[in-house]
Amino acid sequence: MAQDFGLYSKFSPVARTSGQQTSSKRHRLVQAFIMMLVITNFIGINAYRIVQLQLFQGEYNRERADNNRIRLMPVAASRGTIYDRKGRILASNRLSRSVYLWPQEYTPTKWSELATELSLILDIPATDIINKLEATGYNSPLPVRITSNIDRSTFVALAEKASETRGVEVRTENIRHYPNGSLAAHLLGYTGEATKEELIANPKYPMGMIVGKMGIERSANSALEGVWGNRLIEVDAKGNEIQELGVENPTSGKPVTLTIDLDLQKAAEKALGNRRGAAVAINPKTGEVLAMASGPTFNPSIFAGKVTKEKWQRLQGASKPFLNRALQGYPPGSTFKAVTSVAALQSGKYSPNSKIATANSVTIGGITFNEHSGGYGLIGFRDALAYSSNTFYYKSAVKIGPEQISKWGRELGIGGSIDLKLLGLNGNHGQIPTPKEKEEIYGEGWHIADTVTMGIGQGLVLVTPLESSVMVSTIANGGYRVQPHLLASQTNTVTTKSIKTGLKPSTINTVREGLIDVVRKGTGRRLNDGSIPLSGGKTGTVELPGQADNAMYIGFAPAYNPEIAVAVAVEEGGYGSVGAAPIAKAIFDTYFGNQGK
Structure with a gap:
């Protein structure tokens, strides 16, 4: 009977079904426990990231997101035309291309790398680029002009770089033009970007403001300079303009007539x-x-673009052409x-x-x-x-x-x-x-x-x-x-x-x-x-x-x-x-x- 009972117990359908149910239940509990751990970890990681982004880096990221989406772009005012006593043009404006950088797009280290690459294309020292960025500040929401009046070959070479690099922009704007070349240069003078001291003295000046540096351009600057405007635009991740959200039109400078014939x-x-x-x-x-x-x-037209060291040295030569x-x-x-x-x-x-x-x-x-x-x-x-x-x-x-x-x-x-x-x-x-x-x-x-x-x-x-x-x-x-x-x-x-x-x-x-x-x-x-x-x-x-x-x-x-x-x-x-x-x-x-x- 004992032997029969053993065989019965070993092969009994009732006993076998009960063991299978216990094992399956245990397996499901393990699976559920593992799933709960995965879900808990996933929620924890995301919660931590949300806390980090919202609490610790919230202000920076909100500013960053807005900057990637919306930009305030200064719009240069056309300088006033200078005429001779009979109404003939002595100084006017013409269209050219300038290169701007958006400081917030990269860290100082990354900008240092890009400056080296840009210097080869633009033929200007990388230190000059970095100096302009540092003068403005890497947190500035406004662009910085690093050079102007670039020629066609430079524009073509830069176009590819700008299309694949955030924060590099080529913009069309007016520059000063002297149709008679060097004629009356000592009277007319020349223009250039406002210095740090000039920006401090004139809080309304935007970065990159063009002002008179010598002659009539300087003495009559308040009449000639005009008032710059602004454009509020939406851009995509690459900085391409999507739509214009608002505009404040610039006011052109006033014309000035000289006694010169x-x-x-x-x-x-x-x-x-x-x-x-x-x-x-x-x-x-x-x-x-x-x-x-x-x-x-x-x-004076040479000051509308980059003034190389060689050009500046010639202007300071023994013949003293500035005098x-x-x-x-x-x-x-x-x-x-x-x-x-x-x-x-x-x-x-x-x-x-x-x-x-x-x-x-x-x-x-x-x-x-x-x-x-x-x-x-x-x-x-x-x-x-x-x-x-x-x-x-x-x-x-x-x-x-x-x-x-x-x-x-x-x-x-x-x-x-x-x-x-x-x-x-x-x-x-x-x-x-x-x-x-x-x-x-x-x-x-x-x-x-x-x-x-x-x-x-x-x-x-x-x-x-x-x-x-x-x-x-x-x-x-x-x-x-x-x-x-x-x-x-x-x-x-x-x-x-x-x-x-x-x-x-x-x-x-x-x-x-x-x-x-x-x-x-x-x-x-x-x-x-x-x-x-x-x-x-x-x-x-x-x-x-x-x-x-x-x-x-x-x-x-x-x-x-x-x-x-x-x-x-x-x-x-x-x-x-x-x-x-x-x-x-x-x-x-x-x-x-x-x-x-």
Whole structure:
């Protein structure tokens, strides 16, 4: 029975079914437990990630998501056009391509890698790119312009990179254009991106703001710059624009009209050529600057794009192309004899009929001073100017003294009596120091030789070409010192009203007739060829130690109703009648419609 019972128990269907049920239940419990662990872990990981993203990195990621989806893009305003007095364009705008980077797209480390790649394409140092990003800050939501005015080949090379790289954008915008190249560069100046200091001083400026850096571009910047606008756009993950969400249109800058005459400016610069020097033409009645040439010059358009190290070094070279020589002091030479004549006649020690004996040389203070071409005998002021007698002015200068010469030189427009702020240009005044001022400036006492050389416009005397044009205008227009200016809106206003000097009519008539005699029969006869109205003028040849003579000329025309006054200085130009007077003649020819003669 026991054996049967064992067999029964082993093969019984009831016992077998019960064991299977227990095992299956246990297996299902294990499966459920494992599934619960998996689900719990999955939920835990996601919960942790959600907590991390929302609590610890929430602000950063929300900002990041918005930045990837919505961007605020500055829209540059077009700078105002600059015109000459007849409405001809001197500076305008043209379309170009600029490269922008979006700082928030990458970490500083990643930007460092990209900067190296971009530098090879754009041909700019990687450090320049990084410096611009760092100046803006890697958290800036606005783009940073790293270069502008890229050429077609660079654009093609960059297009592929920009399409596969977030944060690199090529944008079309306006840049400054100077249709006449280097013409009037020292007057117009140039533009560039606002510096950090300029951005701080002008909180309304966006990053990449273009401002004037020199000349009229700088002095009239508030009118020319306009107001930038903004576009709010939605972009995809690659930065491609999807749709425009809003726009604030920019306000274009205002146009500015100058007193400059384009034809006269061209004539002055062409006649000056590649020589170092300057030529100025003004209206002797109003002070309007009609032309102001300085050589050598530069092309302001180069600042619309990248300025390479080589280009910058050339601009800083020995010839100093940035220097506006029209506003730099030169020893005026014999052109200054007009000032000494005025001072002598105004001093009361001489009259219009006074005569002085000239000679081959004179000895003053134990020093012998020579005449330039022999004596002229006993002559008066008109002949002294016409023939440019040195000994005449040695003697008259000593008799009236340096204080009188300095006083009347300033009254005529030299040494600080011109308001350079009206021009908005960087430059200097000339100087006619008195004995006291020499002591203050140079720490040296006055010598009789200082007075002698002052009389003929050498020694301590310095006069800018602009001052020379004002000086000769004061004599030509009847004794009114004009205020030179470049903005047409300033003409005939209180700001530029001419100042009546204390010149006596007899002084004006005597000196003016002497300057006319220079052209009639003296050293300026070349301007009396009949091609232009009779004019007045004065040549000057300045001796300088160790180099060729400087050439100088001042003049006005017509002689008795002047419409234009000129002053020319040519470094190492030789005789004034040869190196400078022909430039004045070219300007007169153009003004009076005789180009080509």
